[in-house]
């Protein structure tokens with residue numbers, strides 16, 4: 094490679110890194126200045142000590158887990174069936190799963206409130222549990238584009254039809270086929286979809302706030318409006334969580350089983 | 358003939374408007390090894406998949422041991438199948454793959470383990486139980502696939518071009534292994550291939566298929582030596598075809614390139630003046646006149662290929678070319694291109710193609 098090229102490549106890389114890292118460093122620096130005249134972790138201590146932090150964070154983690162379960166139960170059989178029996182519908186389904194990227198969450202949630210209000214036929218919003226369930230459903234929709242893509246990509250690496258037929262002729266029914274053959278072979282893909290879902294759910298504000306749920310997103314917003322140093326600490330904590338999820342996906346994909354259908 | 362074990366009766370299959378299998382009939386005896394042989398797209402896989410239950414016939418019936426299974430689901434048929442693309446479960450070990458059908462059937466673990474070990478011995482891979490499919494060669498994977506198919510003791514074994522993804526050497530050794538295991542277990546087997554040598558070497562009987570129909574069903578010997586149709590004659594083995602004109606139907610005289618041969622009793626129904634396609638296998642022709650060979654034609658040598666123990670010679674006779682093989686003999690030099698030559702054969706070996 095020519096010397097000049099290399100210089101420009103490094104320059105672009107440097108500018109990009111600065112653009113990305115500088116705000117983080119600045120935020121981190123600021124979050125350490127709660128105590129006058131010296132650096133300290135006081136802001137973090139106060140965040141972790143806040144019972145509201147613990148409650149909302151736990152709530153969001155539980156919601157995330159249910160979102161992932163719902164997403165897997167919905168997406169794995171659907172993507173599998175589309176690949177197996179209805180391949181001509183794939184473009185249509187792919188388009189539908191992309192809709193949540195185009196339709197703002199606020200539109201979806203207002204739709205929910207109108208559809209499932211206390212006076213409707215399906216009064217999800219009449220009880221707290223119902224609202225929780227609706228939140229999970231809403232999050233599953235928001236995570237759909239990521240979940241579907243991840244699972245569909247995973248299914249592409251195995252010969253779905255032949256493996257299904259091989260299992261069928263050995264006497265297996267659909268439950269066994271999905272649970273013992275299909276799911277294990279796309280597990281890594283499912284996990285990466287799951288971590289993406291988790292990252293989305295943990296910091297989500299719009300739906301949680303409008304459905305009036307005690308989630309982590311609205312808590313972040315509330316703290317941000319009412320104190321100085323804690324929001325910076327929280328921003329970094331959220332960032333670390335999201336980043337941790339992404340790294341886990343990377344690590345897990347190293348362990349992806351090599352497929353018999355792609356002999357080395 | 359004994360009571361057939363597998364009976365395919367007037368089966369048809371259409372995908373939309375195109376009929377890909379028509380009027381397919383075949384009876385397979387218990388313990389028999391039958392091959393479907395035919396060119397790509399002739400419907401071999403489709404028939405096999407109907408027997409397995411992956412496709413439903415548009416018409417006709419399929420019986421196993423006298424019981425109509427036409428509408429049963431694949432997982433209710435107790436049939437073993439080996440696929441072209443190995444199709445081992447990548448997430449399971451070799452032993453788990455072989456034991457899959459046993460586990461699904463609810464066999465107690467100790468019995469299943471014993472059966473898996475037995476199968477690993479049978480395919481001569483006793484140490485491989487703990488490996489994963491990606492750690493095995495193609496030939497090993499296909500042997501595992503065979504073991505997995507026969508572990509639950511199926512009534513019927515179906516193999517769809519199980520060897521076509523393997524290299525030539527492995528292909529030959531594995532086909533012999535499949536045949537010997539099949540004989541040992543006495544399991545009724547249908548084997549799909551488009552490789553005629555494969556079909557001829559391991560089958561009890563062959564169904565030669567073309568355009569969704571069985572053109573001829575017979576032993577390898579019958580298929581090769583007495584092909585029923587032009588297609589079978591051309592598809593199986595190498596064939597020299599000569600055009601001939603019937604000059605005297607009563608005495609069986611046929612003119613080939615202004616030379617006459619006598620085909621008494623083989624013309625069934627042809628009249629004088631008819632044009633016939635006459636065919637000869639290379640091994641039925643010799644160079645020069647030989648005692649016991651009642652017919653001969655003369656021509657000119659156009660090509661000589663020295664292949665070691667065998668010399669393949671091509672002789673031009675009028676507008677046609679005939680291939681024949683002679684053995685190499687160190688004592689005499691091979692024939693040369695351009696020499697005049699005479700070929701001889703028994704008129705009894707000549708096939709009249711209809």
Ligand SMILES: Nc1ncnc2c1ncn2[C@@H]1O[C@H](COP(=O)(O)OP(=O)(O)OP(=O)(O)O)[C@@H](O)[C@H]1O
Pocket residue numbers: 372377395396397398399400401402403404551
């Ligand atoms: N699901 C299907 N839908 C439409 N047409 C099909 C389907 N399956 C097979 N066909 C057609 O049926 C014909 C026979 O196919 P089949 O797979 O049985 O051939 P084959 O003899 O096994 O060929 P090959 O040696 O290439 O495997 C082909 O023309 C194929 O295009």
Ligand SMILES: [Mg+2]
Pocket residue numbers: 401402403517518
């Ligand atoms: Mg085929």
